[in-house]
Amino acid sequence: MISAQTLDPVFHLILDLSAHQPAPGVPARLRELFCELSETENADAAQEVEEVIWTLWTSHEDRDAEEIMAEAIEGMEVGALDAARILLDDLTERYPDWAEAWNRRATLCFIEKRDADCLADIERTLALEPRHFGAISDFGHVCLRHGHLNEARAAFQIALSINPHLEDLAEILEDLAPHTLMLH
Template identity: 60%
Template sequence: MLSSLPVDPVFQMILEAPERIPADAMPSRLAGLFRELSAQEPIRPVEDIEDQIWALWFSHEDRLAEETMAAAVDALSSGELQKAKPLLDHLVAKHPDWAEAWNKRATLAFIEQRDADSLLDIAQTLRLEPRHFGAISGFGNICLRNGHLNEARAAFQIALAINPHMEELRDMLEDLSPHNLMLH
């Protein structure tokens, strides 16, 4: 059964992701890292490239903002969701051009099963950083949870086009193949 969740506007953004330009706030060094990441066999370990991308996404010129983000991430990973929410709300209000603040708030909403709120924050993440493979795969997971299998499949394929080294997405795509779906 399909939910009435408004996935179409975000799905359209994801389909257009390869043509969209990141916001000026995105560090220019990311372009080279994404080129390197997209190689089937990068020269450096994939984990190193991914770590550099995440570090740049997490970085902010405002040190207090970075400390607030670190506290929010710690709260998320320790399950203290009530502690994480005001921190993330503060970050997106004070730094609306910080894609990772929106992405982390989308993650919190996903964990709390507030999928419509998560979609809004994913959309804002992708407006700023259309290459955000984490936000795109998050969208795919929301679609899966709500029975939008075609959108989930497409989102996972686009995330893999950006980062072809996400093996868990490959496995999920295999599970979503029409052949496997008929077997279940």
């Protein structure tokens, strides 16, 4: 069981994201894409912008790093978690300033229910890319798994403030609304 004290460092980072700037290596183009994502009301356009954001996050100047990332993502998709873990461990060691390497490893840790490791990797991801709605969402899911509903709600609301088109999070938030919880 993850305690509130264990969640606190990441939770406070998430609550204070606006005070943090992306790491110098994060593509500058993301700023305009996040503006576009938050302003567009067209679902198809939002999906396209989100895909570009994910593409930029998974891109790296080192072609080998990109290939390893693609192999790790594929490994996670097909259930080759041990192989994916080896690849992601290598990426985070060789490229410690690549937010997406940390994020993907956090996701793998979440899948494997290694939530303390997941939280550490989410914290590293957000230190490098504070707008990472995927990492913030994963934090919310860790909170849910351990019954920290207020923290989960806050994380999901913040993720939605960055990317208002995350419909699954909006649905989860509706289910977590205090009036809904009282009815169950």
